Amino acid sequence: MKTPKISEAVVRRLPVYLRYLQHLVDMNIRTVSSYELGQKLDMNPAQIRKDLAYFGEFGRKGIGYEVSYLIEKIKGILKLDRNLNVALVGAGHLGIALSNYNRYTKEKMSIVAIFDTDPAKIGLSVGNMPIRHIDELDRVVKELDIRIGMITVPATAAQQVADRLVEAGVSGILNFAPVSLRVPSEVHVRSSDVTTELQALAYYID
Amino acid sequence: MKTPKISEAVVRRLPVYLRYLQHLVDMNIRTVSSYELGQKLDMNPAQIRKDLAYFGEFGRKGIGYEVSYLIEKIKGILKLDRNLNVALVGAGHLGIALSNYNRYTKEKMSIVAIFDTDPAKIGLSVGNMPIRHIDELDRVVKELDIRIGMITVPATAAQQVADRLVEAGVSGILNFAPVSLRVPSEVHVRSSDVTTELQALAYYID
DNA sequence: TAGATTGTTAATCGATTAACAATC
Protein backbone atom coordinates (compact mmCIF):
# COMPACT_ATOMS: atom_id res chain seq x y z
CA MET A 1 0.00 0.00 0.00
CA LYS A 2 2.85 2.38 -0.83
CA THR A 3 1.20 5.65 -1.89
CA PRO A 4 -1.36 4.36 -4.43
CA LYS A 5 -1.47 7.66 -6.34
CA ILE A 6 -1.62 10.80 -4.27
CA SER A 7 -3.41 13.74 -5.82
CA GLU A 8 -1.95 17.22 -5.76
CA ALA A 9 -4.95 18.35 -3.72
CA VAL A 10 -3.96 15.97 -0.93
CA VAL A 11 -0.33 17.10 -1.01
CA ARG A 12 -1.42 20.72 -0.81
CA ARG A 13 -3.48 20.05 2.29
CA LEU A 14 -0.72 18.33 4.25
CA PRO A 15 1.20 21.56 4.96
CA VAL A 16 -2.04 23.11 6.18
CA TYR A 17 -2.53 20.28 8.65
CA LEU A 18 1.10 20.56 9.68
CA ARG A 19 0.81 24.27 10.34
CA TYR A 20 -2.19 23.85 12.57
CA LEU A 21 -0.67 20.91 14.42
CA GLN A 22 2.37 23.02 15.20
CA HIS A 23 0.02 25.63 16.57
CA LEU A 24 -1.52 22.96 18.80
CA VAL A 25 1.93 22.05 20.12
CA ASP A 26 2.45 25.69 21.07
CA MET A 27 -0.77 25.48 23.02
CA ASN A 28 0.36 22.31 24.77
CA ILE A 29 -2.41 20.27 23.24
CA ARG A 30 -1.39 16.65 22.97
CA THR A 31 -4.20 14.98 21.09
CA VAL A 32 -6.65 16.03 18.40
CA SER A 33 -9.50 14.36 16.54
CA SER A 34 -10.30 14.73 12.87
CA TYR A 35 -13.53 16.38 13.97
CA GLU A 36 -11.69 19.10 15.89
CA LEU A 37 -9.25 19.64 13.05
CA GLY A 38 -12.15 19.89 10.65
CA GLN A 39 -13.82 22.51 12.82
CA LYS A 40 -10.73 24.67 13.00
CA LEU A 41 -9.62 24.32 9.41
CA ASP A 42 -13.10 24.43 7.97
CA MET A 43 -12.76 21.04 6.38
CA ASN A 44 -14.61 17.76 6.34
CA PRO A 45 -13.26 15.35 9.02
CA ALA A 46 -13.63 12.39 6.67
CA GLN A 47 -11.39 14.13 4.19
CA ILE A 48 -8.72 14.72 6.81
CA ARG A 49 -8.80 11.08 7.91
CA LYS A 50 -8.68 9.89 4.33
CA ASP A 51 -5.80 12.19 3.44
CA LEU A 52 -3.74 10.89 6.35
CA ALA A 53 -4.72 7.28 5.78
CA TYR A 54 -3.09 7.34 2.34
CA PHE A 55 0.22 7.32 4.15
CA GLY A 56 -0.39 5.07 7.12
CA GLU A 57 -2.41 4.54 10.27
CA PHE A 58 -1.46 7.52 12.36
CA GLY A 59 -4.44 7.75 14.70
CA ARG A 60 -6.00 5.64 17.40
CA LYS A 61 -9.62 4.66 17.29
CA GLY A 62 -11.62 6.27 20.07
CA ILE A 63 -8.76 8.67 20.84
CA GLY A 64 -7.70 10.67 17.80
CA TYR A 65 -4.22 11.70 16.68
CA GLU A 66 -1.24 12.34 18.91
CA VAL A 67 -0.17 15.81 17.82
CA SER A 68 3.61 15.56 17.95
CA TYR A 69 3.60 12.09 16.41
CA LEU A 70 1.44 13.26 13.53
CA ILE A 71 3.71 16.25 12.98
CA GLU A 72 6.69 13.96 12.59
CA LYS A 73 4.80 11.74 10.19
CA ILE A 74 3.66 14.61 7.98
CA LYS A 75 7.15 16.06 7.97
CA GLY A 76 8.43 12.70 6.83
CA ILE A 77 5.86 12.48 4.05
CA LEU A 78 6.70 15.96 2.80
CA LYS A 79 10.42 15.20 3.19
CA LEU A 80 10.82 18.11 5.54
CA ASP A 81 13.06 15.90 7.64
CA ARG A 82 15.86 16.25 5.12
CA ASN A 83 17.87 19.26 4.04
CA LEU A 84 16.42 20.99 1.01
CA ASN A 85 18.19 23.93 -0.52
CA VAL A 86 16.30 26.68 -2.30
CA ALA A 87 17.53 29.44 -4.61
CA LEU A 88 15.80 32.76 -5.00
CA VAL A 89 16.10 34.56 -8.31
CA GLY A 90 15.17 38.24 -8.29
CA ALA A 91 16.29 40.52 -5.48
CA GLY A 92 13.54 43.10 -5.85
CA HIS A 93 11.12 44.01 -3.08
CA LEU A 94 9.26 40.74 -3.30
CA GLY A 95 12.40 38.63 -3.41
CA ILE A 96 13.80 40.36 -0.36
CA ALA A 97 10.51 40.02 1.45
CA LEU A 98 10.44 36.29 0.80
CA SER A 99 14.13 35.79 1.51
CA ASN A 100 13.57 35.89 5.22
CA TYR A 101 10.59 33.60 5.32
CA ASN A 102 12.54 31.00 7.22
CA ARG A 103 14.80 33.30 9.16
CA TYR A 104 13.28 32.51 12.49
CA THR A 105 12.47 28.85 12.10
CA LYS A 106 14.82 25.96 12.22
CA GLU A 107 13.43 24.05 9.31
CA LYS A 108 15.65 21.97 7.11
CA MET A 109 14.39 23.67 3.99
CA SER A 110 16.14 26.97 3.48
CA ILE A 111 17.06 29.60 0.95
CA VAL A 112 20.79 29.35 0.41
CA ALA A 113 21.43 31.63 -2.56
CA ILE A 114 20.03 34.80 -4.12
CA PHE A 115 20.51 35.93 -7.70
CA ASP A 116 19.86 39.05 -9.72
CA THR A 117 21.13 40.75 -12.86
CA ASP A 118 21.37 44.33 -11.65
CA PRO A 119 25.10 45.22 -11.31
CA ALA A 120 24.20 47.69 -8.56
CA LYS A 121 22.84 44.86 -6.43
CA ILE A 122 25.47 42.19 -6.97
CA GLY A 123 27.50 41.69 -3.83
CA LEU A 124 25.01 43.36 -1.53
CA SER A 125 23.98 41.23 1.39
CA VAL A 126 20.45 40.02 2.06
CA GLY A 127 19.91 37.96 5.19
CA ASN A 128 23.66 37.33 5.32
CA MET A 129 23.69 35.95 1.79
CA PRO A 130 25.41 37.84 -1.01
CA ILE A 131 23.36 38.69 -4.07
CA ARG A 132 25.05 36.84 -6.89
CA HIS A 133 24.98 37.47 -10.60
CA ILE A 134 22.63 35.16 -12.42
CA ASP A 135 25.48 33.91 -14.59
CA GLU A 136 26.65 32.05 -11.51
CA LEU A 137 23.32 30.25 -11.23
CA ASP A 138 24.27 27.04 -12.93
CA ARG A 139 27.50 26.64 -10.99
CA VAL A 140 26.02 27.56 -7.59
CA VAL A 141 22.93 25.39 -8.00
CA LYS A 142 25.18 22.43 -8.63
CA GLU A 143 27.70 23.26 -5.91
CA LEU A 144 25.08 23.80 -3.22
CA ASP A 145 22.80 21.01 -4.39
CA ILE A 146 19.87 23.37 -4.83
CA ARG A 147 16.63 21.57 -5.71
CA ILE A 148 14.04 24.33 -5.78
CA GLY A 149 14.07 27.75 -7.41
CA MET A 150 11.85 30.66 -6.46
CA ILE A 151 11.25 33.18 -9.23
CA THR A 152 10.60 36.77 -8.24
CA VAL A 153 11.70 38.56 -11.40
CA PRO A 154 9.51 40.60 -13.77
CA ALA A 155 7.20 38.66 -16.07
CA THR A 156 9.35 39.34 -19.10
CA ALA A 157 12.35 37.58 -17.58
CA ALA A 158 10.57 34.73 -15.82
CA GLN A 159 10.57 32.11 -18.58
CA GLN A 160 14.24 32.66 -19.23
CA VAL A 161 15.02 32.27 -15.53
CA ALA A 162 12.92 29.12 -15.40
CA ASP A 163 14.87 27.70 -18.34
CA ARG A 164 18.13 28.40 -16.56
CA LEU A 165 16.90 26.82 -13.34
CA VAL A 166 15.76 23.72 -15.18
CA GLU A 167 19.03 23.58 -17.09
CA ALA A 168 20.92 23.80 -13.80
CA GLY A 169 18.95 20.82 -12.54
CA VAL A 170 16.30 21.98 -10.06
CA SER A 171 13.24 19.77 -9.79
CA GLY A 172 10.79 22.33 -8.41
CA ILE A 173 9.94 25.94 -9.16
CA LEU A 174 7.83 28.35 -7.18
CA ASN A 175 6.89 31.16 -9.53
CA PHE A 176 5.69 34.58 -8.41
CA ALA A 177 5.88 36.24 -11.80
CA PRO A 178 2.57 36.80 -13.59
CA VAL A 179 3.18 34.40 -16.45
CA SER A 180 2.48 30.73 -17.22
CA LEU A 181 5.82 28.94 -17.32
CA ARG A 182 6.61 26.12 -19.70
CA VAL A 183 8.88 23.51 -18.20
CA PRO A 184 9.62 19.83 -18.82
CA SER A 185 7.06 17.54 -17.25
CA GLU A 186 9.49 16.17 -14.69
CA VAL A 187 9.84 19.63 -13.11
CA HIS A 188 7.12 20.66 -10.71
CA VAL A 189 5.88 24.22 -10.86
CA ARG A 190 3.60 26.11 -8.51
CA SER A 191 2.58 29.62 -9.36
CA SER A 192 1.44 32.30 -7.02
CA ASP A 193 0.59 35.66 -8.45
CA VAL A 194 -1.12 38.52 -6.63
CA THR A 195 -2.79 39.92 -9.70
CA THR A 196 -4.35 36.62 -10.62
CA GLU A 197 -5.54 36.04 -7.07
CA LEU A 198 -7.05 39.50 -6.79
CA GLN A 199 -8.79 39.17 -10.12
CA ALA A 200 -10.34 35.88 -9.09
CA LEU A 201 -11.51 37.48 -5.84
CA ALA A 202 -13.05 40.36 -7.77
CA TYR A 203 -15.52 37.92 -9.32
CA TYR A 204 -17.16 37.41 -5.95
CA ILE A 205 -17.41 41.06 -4.97
CA ASP A 206 -20.94 42.62 -4.96
CA MET B 1 -28.72 30.42 -18.83
CA LYS B 2 -27.36 33.03 -16.44
CA THR B 3 -24.30 31.44 -14.76
CA PRO B 4 -25.72 28.03 -13.81
CA LYS B 5 -23.26 27.57 -10.96
CA ILE B 6 -19.67 28.50 -11.62
CA SER B 7 -17.04 26.57 -9.73
CA GLU B 8 -14.11 28.25 -8.07
CA ALA B 9 -11.78 26.33 -10.38
CA VAL B 10 -13.33 28.04 -13.38
CA VAL B 11 -13.10 31.48 -11.78
CA ARG B 12 -9.45 30.90 -10.97
CA ARG B 13 -8.65 30.06 -14.58
CA LEU B 14 -10.24 33.16 -16.07
CA PRO B 15 -7.45 35.52 -14.93
CA VAL B 16 -4.93 33.11 -16.43
CA TYR B 17 -6.69 33.28 -19.79
CA LEU B 18 -6.88 37.05 -19.46
CA ARG B 19 -3.19 37.38 -18.77
CA TYR B 20 -2.23 35.36 -21.81
CA LEU B 21 -4.71 37.16 -24.04
CA GLN B 22 -3.18 40.47 -23.01
CA HIS B 23 0.17 39.05 -23.98
CA LEU B 24 -1.27 38.18 -27.40
CA VAL B 25 -2.45 41.75 -27.82
CA ASP B 26 1.09 42.95 -27.16
CA MET B 27 2.20 40.65 -29.94
CA ASN B 28 -0.44 42.02 -32.29
CA ILE B 29 -2.19 38.70 -32.54
CA ARG B 30 -5.84 39.22 -33.32
CA THR B 31 -7.35 35.77 -33.15
CA VAL B 32 -6.69 32.63 -31.17
CA SER B 33 -8.20 29.14 -31.01
CA SER B 34 -8.82 27.09 -27.89
CA TYR B 35 -6.26 24.67 -29.27
CA GLU B 36 -3.53 27.32 -29.38
CA LEU B 37 -4.46 28.61 -25.94
CA GLY B 38 -4.34 25.07 -24.65
CA GLN B 39 -0.87 24.56 -26.10
CA LYS B 40 0.52 27.68 -24.51
CA LEU B 41 -1.17 27.37 -21.15
CA ASP B 42 -0.76 23.62 -20.91
CA MET B 43 -4.46 23.04 -20.64
CA ASN B 44 -7.11 21.01 -22.38
CA PRO B 45 -8.80 22.99 -25.20
CA ALA B 46 -12.19 21.52 -24.34
CA GLN B 47 -11.83 22.86 -20.83
CA ILE B 48 -11.06 26.33 -22.10
CA ARG B 49 -14.07 26.32 -24.43
CA LYS B 50 -16.30 25.02 -21.68
CA ASP B 51 -15.08 27.58 -19.17
CA LEU B 52 -15.83 30.42 -21.56
CA ALA B 53 -19.14 28.95 -22.70
CA TYR B 54 -20.49 29.23 -19.15
CA PHE B 55 -20.67 32.96 -19.72
CA GLY B 56 -21.68 33.26 -23.35
CA GLU B 57 -20.77 32.49 -26.94
CA PHE B 58 -17.56 34.42 -27.38
CA GLY B 59 -15.98 32.53 -30.28
CA ARG B 60 -16.76 31.88 -33.91
CA LYS B 61 -16.92 28.39 -35.30
CA GLY B 62 -14.13 27.73 -37.75
CA ILE B 63 -12.29 30.87 -36.66
CA GLY B 64 -11.60 30.91 -32.93
CA TYR B 65 -11.76 33.82 -30.50
CA GLU B 66 -11.13 37.46 -31.30
CA VAL B 67 -8.48 38.38 -28.73
CA SER B 68 -9.49 41.90 -27.79
CA TYR B 69 -13.18 41.00 -27.72
CA LEU B 70 -12.53 38.07 -25.42
CA ILE B 71 -10.42 40.26 -23.13
CA GLU B 72 -13.32 42.65 -22.72
CA LYS B 73 -15.70 39.81 -22.01
CA ILE B 74 -13.49 38.23 -19.37
CA LYS B 75 -12.91 41.60 -17.74
CA GLY B 76 -16.65 42.03 -17.60
CA ILE B 77 -17.15 38.62 -16.02
CA LEU B 78 -14.51 39.27 -13.38
CA LYS B 79 -15.92 42.77 -12.85
CA LEU B 80 -12.58 44.30 -13.71
CA ASP B 81 -14.45 46.93 -15.69
CA ARG B 82 -15.55 48.62 -12.48
CA ASN B 83 -13.54 50.36 -9.81
CA LEU B 84 -12.57 48.08 -6.96
CA ASN B 85 -10.70 49.45 -3.98
CA VAL B 86 -8.30 47.32 -1.99
CA ALA B 87 -6.73 47.88 1.43
CA LEU B 88 -3.41 46.46 2.44
CA VAL B 89 -2.83 45.69 6.12
CA GLY B 90 0.78 45.20 7.15
CA ALA B 91 3.50 47.51 5.87
CA GLY B 92 6.39 45.08 6.27
CA HIS B 93 8.63 43.96 3.43
CA LEU B 94 5.94 41.83 1.86
CA GLY B 95 3.26 44.48 2.15
CA ILE B 96 5.49 47.07 0.55
CA ALA B 97 6.48 44.65 -2.19
CA LEU B 98 2.83 43.97 -3.00
CA SER B 99 1.77 47.60 -2.66
CA ASN B 100 3.13 48.48 -6.07
CA TYR B 101 1.70 45.51 -7.90
CA ASN B 102 -0.53 47.74 -9.93
CA ARG B 103 1.68 50.77 -10.10
CA TYR B 104 2.34 50.49 -13.78
CA THR B 105 -1.00 49.26 -15.03
CA LYS B 106 -4.17 51.20 -15.48
CA GLU B 107 -6.51 48.64 -14.03
CA LYS B 108 -9.60 49.69 -12.18
CA MET B 109 -8.72 47.57 -9.21
CA SER B 110 -6.21 49.31 -7.00
CA ILE B 111 -4.78 49.50 -3.54
CA VAL B 112 -6.00 52.73 -2.01
CA ALA B 113 -4.94 52.44 1.64
CA ILE B 114 -2.18 50.90 3.72
CA PHE B 115 -2.35 50.14 7.44
CA ASP B 116 0.06 49.10 10.15
CA THR B 117 0.37 49.28 13.93
CA ASP B 118 4.01 50.31 14.25
CA PRO B 119 4.10 53.95 15.43
CA ALA B 120 7.43 54.39 13.65
CA LYS B 121 5.77 53.65 10.31
CA ILE B 122 2.55 55.62 10.62
CA GLY B 123 2.60 58.60 8.31
CA LEU B 124 5.42 57.31 6.13
CA SER B 125 4.59 57.24 2.47
CA VAL B 126 4.45 54.08 0.35
CA GLY B 127 3.62 54.51 -3.31
CA ASN B 128 2.24 57.98 -2.52
CA MET B 129 -0.11 56.58 0.10
CA PRO B 130 0.39 57.32 3.78
CA ILE B 131 0.68 54.38 6.14
CA ARG B 132 -2.28 54.73 8.47
CA HIS B 133 -2.82 53.35 11.92
CA ILE B 134 -4.99 50.28 11.96
CA ASP B 135 -7.44 51.99 14.29
CA GLU B 136 -8.47 54.02 11.26
CA LEU B 137 -9.31 50.88 9.32
CA ASP B 138 -13.04 50.82 9.92
CA ARG B 139 -13.51 54.47 9.07
CA VAL B 140 -11.28 54.46 5.98
CA VAL B 141 -12.75 51.22 4.59
CA LYS B 142 -16.15 52.80 4.74
CA GLU B 143 -15.10 56.21 3.45
CA LEU B 144 -13.19 54.82 0.48
CA ASP B 145 -15.64 52.01 -0.23
CA ILE B 146 -12.95 49.36 0.12
CA ARG B 147 -14.16 45.87 -0.77
CA ILE B 148 -11.06 43.72 -0.50
CA GLY B 149 -8.39 43.48 2.19
CA MET B 150 -4.92 42.06 1.73
CA ILE B 151 -3.33 40.74 4.90
CA THR B 152 0.47 40.86 5.16
CA VAL B 153 0.89 40.89 8.92
CA PRO B 154 2.52 38.19 11.08
CA ALA B 155 0.52 35.01 11.66
CA THR B 156 -0.26 35.95 15.25
CA ALA B 157 -2.08 39.13 14.18
CA ALA B 158 -3.78 37.83 11.05
CA GLN B 159 -7.05 36.58 12.50
CA GLN B 160 -7.56 39.78 14.42
CA VAL B 161 -6.95 41.82 11.26
CA ALA B 162 -9.36 39.60 9.35
CA ASP B 163 -11.99 40.19 12.01
CA ARG B 164 -11.53 43.94 11.72
CA LEU B 165 -11.73 43.84 7.93
CA VAL B 166 -14.92 41.80 8.06
CA GLU B 167 -16.36 44.10 10.68
CA ALA B 168 -15.55 47.07 8.47
CA GLY B 169 -17.48 45.42 5.66
CA VAL B 170 -15.06 44.01 3.09
CA SER B 171 -16.34 41.07 1.09
CA GLY B 172 -13.01 39.56 0.05
CA ILE B 173 -9.70 38.85 1.78
CA LEU B 174 -6.39 37.86 0.28
CA ASN B 175 -4.32 36.41 3.08
CA PHE B 176 -0.55 36.04 2.98
CA ALA B 177 -0.11 35.13 6.63
CA PRO B 178 0.58 31.46 7.39
CA VAL B 179 -2.65 30.74 9.18
CA SER B 180 -6.12 29.46 8.31
CA LEU B 181 -8.54 32.34 8.76
CA ARG B 182 -12.07 31.90 10.05
CA VAL B 183 -14.52 34.31 8.49
CA PRO B 184 -18.28 34.41 7.92
CA SER B 185 -19.35 32.39 4.91
CA GLU B 186 -20.35 35.44 2.91
CA VAL B 187 -16.76 36.69 2.90
CA HIS B 188 -14.45 35.15 0.32
CA VAL B 189 -10.93 34.30 1.39
CA ARG B 190 -7.96 33.24 -0.69
CA SER B 191 -4.74 32.33 1.04
CA SER B 192 -1.27 32.39 -0.39
CA ASP B 193 1.57 31.40 1.84
CA VAL B 194 5.15 30.77 0.76
CA THR B 195 5.87 28.22 3.45
CA THR B 196 2.87 26.11 2.56
CA GLU B 197 3.70 26.27 -1.13
CA LEU B 198 7.31 25.32 -0.59
CA GLN B 199 6.37 22.44 1.68
CA ALA B 200 3.99 21.07 -0.91
CA LEU B 201 6.72 21.33 -3.54
CA ALA B 202 9.12 19.48 -1.26
CA TYR B 203 6.92 16.39 -1.56
CA TYR B 204 7.85 16.07 -5.22
CA ILE B 205 11.59 16.55 -4.82
CA ASP B 206 13.79 13.45 -5.37
C1' DT C 1 -16.55 24.10 -51.18
C1' DA C 2 -13.28 21.95 -47.70
C1' DG C 3 -11.08 22.71 -43.49
C1' DA C 4 -11.22 24.48 -39.04
C1' DT C 5 -13.11 25.28 -34.75
C1' DT C 6 -16.79 26.35 -31.77
C1' DG C 7 -20.51 25.17 -28.24
C1' DT C 8 -22.42 21.39 -25.99
C1' DT C 9 -23.74 16.78 -24.78
C1' DA C 10 -22.29 12.48 -23.14
C1' DA C 11 -18.65 9.68 -21.08
C1' DT C 12 -15.04 9.40 -18.04
C1' DC C 13 -12.49 10.27 -14.41
C1' DG C 14 -11.41 11.78 -9.83
C1' DA C 15 -12.35 13.86 -5.48
C1' DT C 16 -15.36 14.52 -1.57
C1' DT C 17 -18.53 12.92 1.76
C1' DA C 18 -21.38 9.58 4.29
C1' DA C 19 -21.67 5.63 6.76
C1' DC C 20 -20.19 2.11 9.70
C1' DA C 21 -17.56 -1.90 11.48
C1' DA C 22 -13.52 -2.15 14.22
C1' DT C 23 -11.52 -0.92 18.34
C1' DC C 24 -9.34 2.10 21.76
Place this chain on the structure above:
DNA sequence: TAGATTGTTAATCGATTAACAATC
Protein backbone atom coordinates in the same frame (compact mmCIF):
# COMPACT_ATOMS: atom_id res chain seq x y z
C1' DT D 1 -18.67 -1.28 29.68
C1' DA D 2 -20.21 2.88 26.96
C1' DG D 3 -18.67 6.54 24.24
C1' DA D 4 -15.61 8.20 20.94
C1' DT D 5 -13.16 8.09 16.89
C1' DT D 6 -10.45 5.87 13.52
C1' DG D 7 -9.68 3.60 8.85
C1' DT D 8 -12.08 2.32 4.90
C1' DT D 9 -15.69 1.13 1.74
C1' DA D 10 -19.48 2.68 -0.80
C1' DA D 11 -22.22 6.53 -2.49
C1' DT D 12 -22.31 10.96 -4.16
C1' DC D 13 -20.93 14.73 -6.23
C1' DG D 14 -18.36 17.51 -9.37
C1' DA D 15 -14.90 18.39 -12.73
C1' DT D 16 -12.43 17.10 -16.87
C1' DT D 17 -12.17 15.22 -21.35
C1' DA D 18 -13.89 13.20 -25.67
C1' DA D 19 -16.73 13.47 -29.37
C1' DC D 20 -19.41 15.60 -32.78
C1' DA D 21 -23.12 18.30 -35.00
C1' DA D 22 -23.36 23.02 -36.26
C1' DT D 23 -21.37 26.47 -38.85
C1' DC D 24 -17.97 30.03 -40.04
